[in-house]
Amino acid sequence: MNHRGDTMTDDGGSPAPLLAGRGLVKAHGRTPALRGASIALGAGEILAVTGPSGSGKSTLLHLLAGIVRPDEGSVTYAGQRLDRLPEQRLTELRRTDFGVVFQFGQLIPELTAVDNVGLPLLLAGASRAEARRRAGEWLERFGVRGQEELRPGELSGGQAQRVALARALVTGPEVVFADEPTGALDSLAGEQVMTALARTAREAGTAVLLITHDAQVAAYADREVRLSDGLVLPAEVAA
Amino acid sequence: MSTRHILLGLLEAGPSHGYDLKRRHDERFPQARPLAYGQVYTTLQRLVRDGLAEIEGTDADGGPERTLYRSTGAGARELARWAGEIAPPAPFVANEIFAKVVVSILAGGDPAAYLRAQQDAHKARMRELTAVKTDPGADLATVLSADYALNHLDADLRWMNTTAARLTTLTAEVDTA
Numbered sequence: 001m002n003h004r005g006d007t008m009t010d011d012g013g014s015p016a017p018l019l020a021g022r023g024l025v026k027a028h029g030r031t032p033a034l035r036g037a038s039i040a041l042g043a044g045e046i047l048a049v050t051g052p053s054g055s056g057k058s059t060l061l062h063l064l065a066g067i068v069r070p071d072e073g074s075v076t077y078a079g080q081r082l083d084r085l086p087e088q089r090l091t092e093l094r095r096t097d098f099g100v101v102f103q104f105g106q107l108i109p110e111l112t113a114v115d116n117v118g119l120p121l122l123l124a125g126a127s128r129a130e131a132r133r134r135a136g137e138w139l140e141r142f143g144v145r146g147q148e149e150l151r152p153g154e155l156s157g158g159q160a161q162r163v164a165l166a167r168a169l170v171t172g173p174e175v176v177f178a179d180e181p182t183g184a185l186d187s188l189a190g191e192q193v194m195t196a197l198a199r200t201a202r203e204a205g206t207a208v209l210l211i212t213h214d215a216q217v218a219a220y221a222d223r224e225v226r227l228s229d230g231l232v233l234p235a236e237v238a239a
Numbered sequence: 240m241s242t243r244h245i246l247l248g249l250l251e252a253g254p255s256h257g258y259d260l261k262r263r264h265d266e267r268f269p270q271a272r273p274l275a276y277g278q279v280y281t282t283l284q285r286l287v288r289d290g291l292a293e294i295e296g297t298d299a300d301g302g303p304e305r306t307l308y309r310s311t312g313a314g315a316r317e318l319a320r321w322a323g324e325i326a327p328p329a330p331f332v333a334n335e336i337f338a339k340v341v342v343s344i345l346a347g348g349d350p351a352a353y354l355r356a357q358q359d360a361h362k363a364r365m366r367e368l369t370a371v372k373t374d375p376g377a378d379l380a381t382v383l384s385a386d387y388a389l390n391h392l393d394a395d396l397r398w399m400n401t402t403a404a405r406l407t408t409l410t411a412e413v414d415t416a
Contacts, residue, residue, distance in 0.1 A: 199375065215365060215392075216390075218362070
């Protein structure tokens with residue numbers, strides 16, 4: 001909470017952002033998705049990126065999360081050029097520092113809720129018992145109790161999405177990328193997911209890049225920028 | 240908002256004095272403007288005048304003497320009638336935002352810039368309301384009250400988006416009328 005907003009002033013003297021994209025250009029085939037977009041996310045900040053469908057929101061998320069490399073421009077995370085990291089280091093950094101939640105949780109259907117949440121911990125070298133214990137704690141924080149041993153197909157949409165949030169946060173990432181996290185939910189389930197995400201991120205000091213076309217979802221953020229014609233508005237003054 | 244009916248509703252729980260009614264009102268409707276004491280006492284006097292409430296007695300409780308009010312049978316019937324009455328679906332036709340857009344076109348101003356600024360103000364208010372309802376201490380009444388405002392602001396925003404996208408046509412229509 002202490003480093004929200006105020007790190008993001010345009011006065012040029014503010015601390016460097018945790019994650020920044022500068023002059024990002026990306027085309028899908030011959031269709032330009034981003035045409036020089038610049039964006040900065042402060043440590044612990046919840047930033048909403050809004051814009052109509054097709055405005056390049058998801059492309060921006062993929063570039064900032066290091067899932068896709070830009071055609072032009074740079075992505076800087078904690079002082080290092082993400083777009084220049086070798087694939088293996090990028091994969092490792094995504095595992096340790098980033099969490100991702102999509103519109104459809106993309107849980108592994110064969111695994112129970114608790115094993116889905118524990119999976120990133122197993123990949124990071126935790127024992128199975130330890131992974132299950134910590135996963136259980138996170139499920140409890142997200143109000144998913146008594147459903148630990150259910151598989152994704154047996155959960156409601158809201159429950160599944162809260163399991164996906166727990167999985168994104170279980171490793172204590174610096175940044176969570178959330179792409180339309182409530183897009184497939186009714187309004188009450190969406191509210192529960194967003195409240196859980198906002199509270200937990202603020203408690204843990206996790207920054208969130210929140211992609212949404214819904215103004216009520218964007219209102220959970222500390223700040224909002226919008227994508228229009230492949231550019232981020234209002235334009236950030238380059239640090 | 241009918242203050243008299245809300246006070247009648249609070250009196251249904253049992254006899255109460257003005258200060259207590261004000262406090263319970265402000266707790267129950269946390270997002271509403273707090274009631275002024277003067278308004279509470281004036282309203283109580285009118286309820287008594289109209290036979291909807293009556294004075295139960297006085298209560299000193301170690302401090303200054305306070306008048307206790309209670310609801311009457313007529314008050315309970317009036318409350319039931321009001322609570323079941325359909326609130327008129329607001330017409331929302333004479334809205335200030337639309338008027339400003341049209342006047343801005345007439346005066347050769349920049350309605351698009353106005354709409355952007357108005358949208359930013361709406362969004363800022365929505366963030367404030369969302370922070371209120373996301374606070375771990377927020378009770379359900381606070382959440383629901385904030386949701387009511389959020390949904391209305393969101394409707395305004397969607398209307399402003401559509402309008403901003405149709406300003407060229409609107410400008411032509413206003414200019415030729």
